[in-house]
Amino acid sequence: MDGAFRAEFQTSFFRDREDAYQTYLPPPSHSYRSRSLSRRTRSTEKLHWHRKTSTQHQSPHTTYRETTGSSFHSRRHKRHSNGRSQRGKSGERRKRRQRSPKDEHPIEDDKDGHLIYFAEDILDSRYIIIGTLGEGTFGKVAHCRHKYTGEEVAVKIIKNVDKYRYSAKIEIRILESISKASGEGKKLCVKMLDWFDHNGHICIVFELLGLSVFDFLKDNEYEPYTLETVRDISYQLIKSIKFLHEHKLTHTDLKPENIMFVETEYTERAGKRGKRLNRTLVSSEIRLIDFGSATHDDEHHSTIVSTRHYRGPEVLLELGWSHPCDLWSIGTIIFELYKGHTLFQTHDNREHLIMMERILGPFPRRMIEGTRKGKYFFKGRVDWDDRSPESKYVREHCYNLKRYQIGKSHEEDLLFDLIARLLEYQPEKRLTANEALQHPFFCPLPSALRSDCRKNETKLVGDVWS
Numbered sequence: 001m002d003g004a005f006r007a008e009f010q011t012s013f014f015r016d017r018e019d020a021y022q023t024y025l026p027p028p029s030h031s032y033r034s035r036s037l038s039r040r041t042r043s044t045e046k047l048h049w050h051r052k053t054s055t056q057h058q059s060p061h062t063t064y065r066e067t068t069g070s071s072f073h074s075r076r077h078k079r080h081s082n083g084r085s086q087r088g089k090s091g092e093r094r095k096r097r098q099r100s101p102k103d104e105h106p107i108e109d110d111k112d113g114h115l116i117y118f119a120e121d122i123l124d125s126r127y128i129i130i131g132t133l134g135e136g137t138f139g140k141v142a143h144c145r146h147k148y149t150g151e152e153v154a155v156k157i158i159k160n161v162d163k164y165r166y167s168a169k170i171e172i173r174i175l176e177s178i179s180k181a182s183g184e185g186k187k188l189c190v191k192m193l194d195w196f197d198h199n200g201h202i203c204i205v206f207e208l209l210g211l212s213v214f215d216f217l218k219d220n221e222y223e224p225y226t227l228e229t230v231r232d233i234s235y236q237l238i239k240s241i242k243f244l245h246e247h248k249l250t251h252t253d254l255k256p257e258n259i260m261f262v263e264t265e266y267t268e269r270a271g272k273r274g275k276r277l278n279r280t281l282v283s284s285e286i287r288l289i290d291f292g293s294a295t296h297d298d299e300h301h302s303t304i305v306s307t308r309h310y311r312g313p314e315v316l317l318e319l320g321w322s323h324p325c326d327l328w329s330i331g332t333i334i335f336e337l338y339k340g341h342t343l344f345q346t347h348d349n350r351e352h353l354i355m356m357e358r359i360l361g362p363f364p365r366r367m368i369e370g371t372r373k374g375k376y377f378f379k380g381r382v383d384w385d386d387r388s389p390e391s392k393y394v395r396e397h398c399y400n401l402k403r404y405q406i407g408k409s410h411e412e413d414l415l416f417d418l419i420a421r422l423l424e425y426q427p428e429k430r431l432t433a434n435e436a437l438q439h440p441f442f443c444p445l446p447s448a449l450r451s452d453c454r455k456n457e458t459k460l461v462g463d464v465w466s
Helices: 003-024 162-180 213-219 227-246 324-339 349-360 365-370 389-397 410-422 433-437 453-461
Strands: 095-099 106-108 127-135 139-146 152-158 192-198 201-207 259-261 266-270 277-281 286-288
Touching: 127 152, 152 162, 162 192, 162 201, 213 259, 213 277, 213 324, 227 286, 227 324, 227 410, 227 433, 324 410, 324 433, 349 389, 410 433
Parallel strands: none
Antiparallel strands: 095 106, 127 139, 139 152, 152 201, 192 201, 259 286, 266 277
């Protein structure tokens, strides 16, 4: 075999062998380039959801632009989760190898049970993920677009942890019962549009809303809301709670984070000394959210409910609770809207009780004698060392409720009268939701929006502090 023929033979041989190799080589797997999720930009338009008109799968995939915006603001006193991460016997995090609807990457959870997802992933073959709206102990809330209608929604993706799945099923049951009920405050509760199970994650679809009352306050550098806005928000909140109480439900977790504005369009004005611009809402319409802890009157009542700062004394002292615990929470929320900070800034039971005593006066003897938490009291007062280093905050920041009042106007007198009546120690003496709606503080509201508050005006005004 001469040299030229040998060279041509070798070239042909290796080319044929490589062709054969490529023929039997399995096709390469599709690489997935992870894309970072951008945070949402809150829409200033009220978006409505329409039920899908077609259930057929559309093969062409539309690429949606990721939105940009400010990062999600977590509560400065965020509750910590006690839920254990989903791990196997080997200690490795549990992965589920099913394919996502886009068949791009395996569906898996992180060590805390959160669903790992990326922009443009699809949930339940219908909801295209745009970004993340927020995150909590329960899971995450994703900003999504309905594949068939194009409408934008908020999808609450619950952790794949048993206790959170259980709470989600309770919330779905409560929301379904609310949707079937009738009443004046029904529309003030967030509307559930749909729900489904996505590989172990309960997903609840809601109308897309604006910022929470707390997030707007934080973005505005904790500048208090105007008195008019405080009145509007408070009235709507009490009205929504009245609706729940009429249907034998207690929310049990009222706080500014669970009150959402329908829209967050605002105007800006110069702040004090012109150093910064303060934001004023164009519309203060709200929706009440998070019914995962809501409890029917005839159901088992957990010993401890409510987030620490909004927890009533009957809960702290384990005296049993019912509808009035919601009204206590509302009283603390109204104070926070007016002042820009929480009334009871604490994480300890004893300190919480001494703050109540300093601000609202001594506890009734009946409550002290009836509680199993007698260790917190001594001779009818909260057992507290006022000279300890830990008591510095209490000494400097806790004083009679009236002293927190900024101005001396009649309207502010009425506001603090309402707060004081909502923060009555004994639940049976606390204002009910219906009584609170008739308080004269709400009289300036348009008659079409409020109850007839003038019936009790003389009686209530006579008790306002002088």
